[in-house]
Amino acid sequence: MTVQELPGAAAYRPAPPPAWKPLTDPAPLLPDPEPYRVLGTDAVADADPELLLRLYAELVRGRRYNAQATALTKQGRLAVYPSSTGQEACEIAAALVLEERDWLFPSYRDTLAAVARGLDPVEALTLLRGDRHTGYDPRAHRIAPLCTPLATQLPHAVGLAHAARLKGDDVVALAMVGDGGTSEGDFHEALNFAAVWRAPVVFLVQNNGFAISVPLAKQTAAPSLAHKAVGYGMPGRLVDGNDAPAVHQVLGEAVARARRGEGPTLVEAVTYRMDAHTNADDATRYRVESEVEAWREHDPIRILERELTGRGLLGDEGIEEAREAADRMAAALRERMNADPVLNPMDLFAHVYEEQTAQLREQAARLRVELDAEQDQHGDEDVEERR
């Protein structure tokens, strides 16, 4: 069904001016009512075994990363960690569909996507550890800073993709947002700009059921979040967010479409947040264990593993191998995160403006005096070390 065929739509349209033409792109904009699946369907026959195995290894690593980071909050090494356990298929696919020149615009929950894209696991955690806002150079990795204000990174992705296209670069931006974030004004403005400018952007909504405690039903009355696309004049796609090859395929098609100059796509991945919102949240207040149990059956690692073992692509040995590789990554992360970061308080003034204002120079001098006094008083290496 194309947008022109929407029942009753013609009645709401103002009289077309002489130049008005219907959309020439016949691509159906509306999502299929059922999320697209690969695992357990005929489509799986076409899936590249090598890709499936790669996805599997990355999912296992990702799950371990989430567990390790959550453990680090308990040891006080991280201020907070919003786990993406259960959502690894979305995180990994988002990272793997992009070429090196493409850009990723993650939200605060998407540390895993940044790491899967190749970011140093420790650099990816500086925001959540609290020592620096962004521990990496976004330009060097083509990863925007993990974004805390909901949906505000989406217009950035549109602007960057638009700028790249103006420069003649075939760069695609992939922006990630949660189901709650789709209610924000910036979500709407970003999609509208992207469609009007035909910007090479892919929006990935991870619908994990909740915005902190608020279920999707209280967030939107739309049949699906992917349906929102049609109002902007871009295709909406609904995909099983736990089916890694399906997410990879749908995002891959959207990225290819953007790269061909055919404009943005909105992808809704239906998934589930297995852990609480963050380590500080109590999920028992707003959901029942039986719901979580039901989703455990549909765990992204479990369903992929079932497929791979069923086809004889993966045996106990391979499973063990993936687990050991993940453990090694976690051990290295743990060790590095257990070292205190070396901080320089004078950095507070270093990057407010290109050149420090006179006012900031004065304030920096005052802090310097306080630090010197502190050191005179304690005289211990502890203070010196923290500088």
Added chain:
Amino acid sequence: MTTAAAATGERTARTKPATMAQALGRALRDSMAQDPTVHVLGEDVGALGGVFRITDGLAKEFGEDRCTDTPLAEAGILGTAVGMAMYGLRPVVEMQFDAFAYPAFEQLISHVAKMRNRTAGAMPLPITVRVPYGGGIGGVEHHSDSSEAYYMATPGLHVVTPATVEDAYGLLRASIASDDPVVFMEPKRLYWSKADWSPEAPVAVEPIGRAVVRRTGRSATLITYGPSLPVCMEAAEAAVEEGWDLEVVDLRSLVPFDDETVATSVRRTGRAVVVHESSGFGGPGGEIAARITERCFHHLEAPVLRVAGFDIPYPPPMQEKHHLPGVDRVLDAVARLQWEAES
């Protein structure tokens, strides 16, 4: 950009009257011609040339990709500008009117102002946000706000406001060239003010952050900016009759703030009045008065006074004359500077 010709005033022979609006348009044009990464975007900036015609002709000269009519969404305009700047462009964003910039506050405060800091200097955002501001043009509500205090309170932003035709050109050029984000406040009441000025002549582009003494005097200092500068200049002329010789400082830049020029003047005159249109409570005048008191306390012969707009939502156009600080209110404040204490 500073040239000998500009410095010596050689170009006066070639000048003709130009408006501030023309000077701003010329600054945009020259910046775009010089630097292909400069892009203008906003509502109605293309074929119409903006509701104040500042961007007139830019779309024709540089194409719609460089002077772009955007969808009507301020957060989207500034938000996409962030992404454009991340990719190496220099966006100049037009906010149609002061009060319509508010939907973009989230982008401005959480992203534009902070990106350099968040990324430890790796990703500065060279964005200029042009905001026509202030009253006195008979605009209905939401068309006359003085919103500079909100921007001033946000670390990471430069806040600049010209009061003369020459500064409009020079400061806008400097803002666009700056690697830091600049909120460029345009006193819309002065858009049609004229000066002998030739856009063809070389013009000195001053770095952002310097105040200038517009009139020297010995009795007291009027500290002001933007739309209130002409008011203060007129007041200073009128004050001569009362035997007061007033100095007038035009701040030009609210952030960074030029403490030196202000303090030097006030130490000499011993008295200061801060004049601006925006509401007094929580307004720029309070900050400026505090800074003066901290730096010049022993030189002060009187408390630093403020002449500001009342602490009310901007009034309807038929009432705005009562709200806006005019010459009489400035002179009244000068009269309250405890002159008798001097003798």
